[in-house]
Amino acid sequence: MADPAVITEAVQVLMCDPALPRPALVLEAGCGSTSDVYLPFETKVAGIDIDAEQLKHNDRIEIKIQGDLQTYELPQGEFDIVACVDGGHSYEYAMADSLTARRLLAPGGIIMWHDYPTYPGVWICLEELSKKWPSKFRWVDGTALVTWKPD
Numbered sequence: 001m002a003d004p005a006v007i008t009e010a011v012q013v014l015m016c017d018p019a020l021p022r023p024a025l026v027l028e029a030g031c032g033s034t035s036d037v038y039l040p041f042e043t044k045v046a047g048i049d050i051d052a053e054q055l056k057h058n059d060r061i062e063i064k065i066q067g068d069l070q071t072y073e074l075p076q077g078e079f080d081i082v083a084c085v086d087g088g089h090s091y092e093y094a095m096a097d098s099l100t101a102r103r104l105l106a107p108g109g110i111i112m113w114h115d116y117p118t119y120p121g122v123w124i125c126l127e128e129l130s131k132k133w134p135s136k137f138r139w140v141d142g143t144a145l146v147t148w149k150p151d
């Protein structure tokens with residue numbers, strides 16, 4: 001599970017970005033029954049999870065979407081932050097999530113992933129994407145968090 005304290009700390013450093021709108025529209029992919037993303041500024045958080053029961057217990061998100069991230073028709077180019085922090089950790093899952101996240105990202109938006117150094121599938125996926133996608137991937141010091149923001 002993602003560590004909320006670590007995520008918050010990392011996000012505090014990263015999100016001092018004046019370009020991000022307030023409130024920032026956040027999508028948490030595979031949010032489950034509790035959100036691990038606590039952002040220290042005004043946000044509107046939508047969570048998508050395939051499991052209705054998990055979602056029912058999640059009282060941290062404002063918009064609940066029950067569905068499969070890979071097939072649910074979410075609005076493209078709308079989300080300021082897409083958080084892939086705690087869904088699946090296989091290479092296939094991480095890659096599919098990442099490609100979807102990129103399509104959903106608003107101009108100037110940020111994708112964040114967790115578990116970069118801890119799960120081989122996530123590691124390989126992000127290593128591969130960092131060679132293909134423009135602009136820099138940032139591995140946040142001392143955390144398992146990686147962010148990407150297109151130029």
Ligand SMILES: C[S@@+](CC[C@H](N)C(=O)[O-])C[C@H]1O[C@@H](n2cnc3c(N)ncnc32)[C@H](O)[C@@H]1O
Nearest residue numbers: 030031032033034049050051054068069086087
């Ligand atoms: C590790 S759990 C969630 C952790 C969450 N932070 C919590 O503590 O409840 C991963 C979640 O991803 C969801 N999930 C798996 N595949 C999914 C998919 N394709 N689309 C949406 N949600 C998915 C699962 O239902 C599960 O709730």
